[in-house]
Amino acid sequence: MALRSRRRCRSGRNFPVLRVLVVDDQDLFRGGFAMILNAQPDIEVVGEAADGAEAVRAAISLRPDVVLMDIRMPNLDGVAATAQICDRTDAKVLALTMFDLDEYVYDALRAGASGFLLKDIRRDDLVAAVRVVAAGESLLAPTVTRRLISDLVRRGQPVPRLAAKLSGLTERESATLQLVARGLSNAEIAAELTLSEHTVKTHVSNLLSKLDLRDRVQAVVFAYESGLVVAGQSSE
Template identity: 75%
Template sequence: MLRVLIADDQDLIRGGFAMILDDQPGMTVVGEAATGAEAVRATLGLRPDVVLMDVRMPEMDGIEATRRICSGTDAKVLVLTMFDLDEYVYDALRAGASGFLLKDMRRGELVEAVRVVAAGESLLAPTVTRRLIADLVRRPAHGVAPRLAGRLAELTEREVQALRLVARGLSNAEIAATLVVSDHTVKTHVSRVLGKLGLRDRVQAVVFAYESGLVLPGDGLEA
């Protein structure tokens, strides 16, 4: 059973999301939180697989809550925002979030997003995500690129190729077709890339690829 925690300071939003997700086979909402601090405590106690995290909440914002959850648990965090280029989402990605969703999403998009992230994938396909990450990596922190670029030496040539294709937003099947290998081989390459670089998921791999200079804006991620 896929376990979900919903963190949002608006009762109606929490209730609406809970009704949708509880109605899905193999999925259950194990708890709700109205503040960031409550979300952290609930995650530690209930151990959900996925946390839907609002950005703006009292007591502790969603960014700090995401950082604490991702550093202290195995839960995947999906950030919720009202705006497609919300400045806070940049920090959320760096804090460990596996992706983000607009609050005006359709029912099916919410359900699919939760399942995708729980399976260890990340939300790279939606146009808004592509635009957000492309904008994020155009503004790297000072000195980041040289420091991260050195870590690429830990990867094999094939793993570097896989990372570059992940950063362009390709799925495992598309990467397999490009490299002329099996889906299983691609999963192995991606898993090793994440492990060697200490990254949680594919979103973090995309950010790393751009900030290290391996992939440049305009190489295929933007909408």
């Protein structure tokens, strides 16, 4: 688990804060994001990095909860850095890009990123995004979800070793995974399966644990690559 910093509130009590590493090769963006996040009482920017290689070293050393990761950088790009950070730490990665249809975004998601943000994001949305991802949720725009699913569909045949893992899921967990892969929210899944949102949240948590997946983005990838969901089942 990532180490949590603690700040002292007015009552004198310490409370945990989210540790964030900001990665961008442009000083203006990096400094701006850091300033916005540091202004929040429950968020602390524990480090900054100007390229992917530096980001990997910082993530391993500082153990942040969330890494705000620019995709296009020198030395080691954000995709490769994301893969290494997700493989070697428990940090959640939020990919940063100038364009919502940036092809590198899909590579970053497959590498383990929990979502992506446009660099012109509003201040409040940036703060909310960090909190959402730190809580274990994914953050994707509908256009990116559709493109990611389409890309996975084009890959073709299921991966046998992934398909074998499906036997460990209950019927309800399997049905929930199918709906997650279609991009449905917990509320929408609850309506579809006639369950409470709390029960759906439990199913999602269980299936992620059983399949050793980081979050819902990885669940979408798994559902398609395992063959659980096939072309024609996704909803636009």
